[in-house]
Amino acid sequence: MSRLLDETEGKEYFFMGNEAIARGALEAGLSVAAAYPGTPSSEIIDNLSRVAKARNLYVEWSVNEKVAVEVAAAASFAGLRSLTAMKQNGVNVASDFLLHLVGSGIRGGMVLISCDDPGALSSVNEGEARHFARLLEIPLLEPSDFQEAKDMTAWAFELSEELKTIVMVRSTTRLSHASGNVRLGKLKDLKRQALFRNQGAFLDSENGPLVSAPVIYKHRLQQERMKKAGEIFEASPFNSYVGPKEPELLLITSSSCFLYSREAVEIMGLAGRVGILKLATTWPLPVNLVKRRLARADKVLIVEEVIPFLEENVKVLAAECAGELGIKTFFGKREETLPSVGELNPDLVMAAIGKALGLEYQAISSDYEAKARELSLLFAPGREQTFCAGCPHRASFWSIHQALQLDGRKGFVCGDIGCYTMAMFPCGFSALKTLHSMGSGIGLAGGFGQLGQFGFDQPVLTVCGDSTFYHAAIPALINAVHHRAKILMIILDNSGTAMTGFQSHPGLSVNAMGEDSPPVDIARICEAIGAKVAYADPFDLEETGRALAGILEDEGQGTKVLILRQICALSPERKGKKRFEMKVDEDRCVSEACGCNRLCTRIFRCPGLMNDYAKGKAIIDEVICAGCGVCASICPTGAIERREVA
């Protein structure tokens, strides 16, 4: 039985933060969950999808985040409890619907989990979603550890239903992707029947239609809900204070920054001088609670990641109450006591406390540090990001790069979001020259494709993964075709959402719950839009090269699509199964002495290939090689041999 369904109340498990969030939702009696995968949020739905049948849930991987919130909202409108989860970028995508949702209000408890990624550990921006809580005027909860992740998710449903508004729970990578002890609570089955009541009066929020008009009236209702939320938060047991009655320095913090703060104070031995106000409810602020603590401290350090959200909100409060509280000295991001970019850790908090109190802290003895730094510079060469051994993207970008070099007109590739994003690095021969949000590759390419009248004649290519295609690329492709943009869109179809862990998407014949689903065919969509579609197997370098050259030479107008299809090397179907046994013929490989200038290891750079400098030969690392066979086509002397595995 899944650990998530253990009915033993009080039993402790070691859960990943995202698993704890999923359990919290189950303990609240969740019925529907919908999301689009994005690191670090994906495991919430992954976990829920595995117990969907056992708990009679409906769980889906939606086509994008906006649709996911809409699917979850419909369940709430019908009186069920629903959840949606996404990384910070997803909230941007969903924000248009969300701003209307707060106007219409909801019925069943509805929770939005935003998993932010401070430090952009697995993102291409360092945005965050807390400011949306302020813009949308919805309650914001920030758990700081694994137990709270579970307990506060469960509480968020109660709160949402009581206030009739969606509630945002904000996690970060260091909570979602970290793991720790979680004590189980009771699993709840609310046994609700879904019914959307809509026959009541226009303004009847329980039985009438759910619309965001009349706007001013609904906006005021939302603000009244927020007033009530603030009152509830004053008494929340998730907010706490540790430290002396009148601390020399008051830390105000939330999320895993609380754990960093507590550790920093402990290591510096300052428990008698520094107090920590941990806020788990960060919007709206529990005003009286914060005022009580501000009244007893003159120096205040706000510890948080990404934007100075808490810092600014506390400062506004302090300014409003300056007559009552006196003038405070604030430390935080705005005057650079803490860095304003990147994630925090205990050391950065120690440095900030040191600055605020005029103390020095040294983590490592300076001679050890100097020696360790010297040895690591000497002996620990960096590991640049690279495609896995056997990754179809390496083969695809090899062909794309070759084709653009041969073409010679300074052609380039507009990038998009997925594993193939890494083609901006040498592993993809630095082919990508633009990189932005999901679906932006084709949008930008379409724009470049209109610049002919200004003398622009560079070939424009864009790449897009299969999951990304459905998410946000279709409208931009329609735009390009309709406006006759002369561009080539290459769909790198590896048959899954590989980067986040092989979640299903509309192109596959299975859904999140493992049921058969009708696949929506990418080629047929492209053809219906009016693009000319061709196929090639990226592992067949000759075929792919010919297809690319043909399209680049074609002087005809219009948008073309080339689908390069090969399953991801790590996909459950392919992982660990070698198609070819690879071998280097040592008589033929002469490494440095060959005219190829070590093409296979110097340029192609598959991690499964190595160069034995002593012997002067290329060699295959049998532990890493995935047996795709592509390097055999790279070697100009045919020294790399492949033998089909029976």
Next chain:
Amino acid sequence: MEKALLTKDPYNLIITGVGGQGNVLASRLLAGMLVRQGFRVTVGETFGVSQRGGSVMSHVRISANTVWSPQIPRGHADLVVTLEPIEAIRVLAAYGNRQVKVLTNTRPVYPAAVIAGQERYPAPAEIREAISGLSAAAWFIDATSLAMKLGNPILANIIMIGALAGLAALPLSRDGLTEIVKEMMTQDKLEANLQAFDLGLALMGKNVTADGRGE
């Protein structure tokens, strides 16, 4: 259950290696074993965008009663288990100190720049000297080769857990591994994992791999 005593609280363990070596699973199995004995364990994982090939590091914090942060402060590691030798050097530069102990799998995974010939990978003797010079005790095991003899190189991570159990720095047992494998993995994986654990444990028992300064 009577909780075993920790030699230090929190006990800070770093498991490091390269994506694809089973680093994350090793840290979760280990933490699961300790949570079942009543400890509070926090594991923070740092890995890059790539599924494979990048440096991966798990911070495992073990305490009797406290939830510690998912990031170990600089200079505060007590023990480093490394599935790839140069990753130990990288980790020691940030988290090492004079008292730290290091358990190393000697099998290299070459970075792309080394394969390309732009950077040099250190010789085994250089690695040994660097790690030994930055630690109070160091052990070196060719766990990947042993795992390949068992039929699957990925089992190197479990061999390292066995070796870690052999160091007796943390209360880890064969029974503990059996329970957690049953909880977290499919039944057919149990036998191979126990074999790998026993192999690692036996290596430490015989003390054949200590570099002469081991305890």
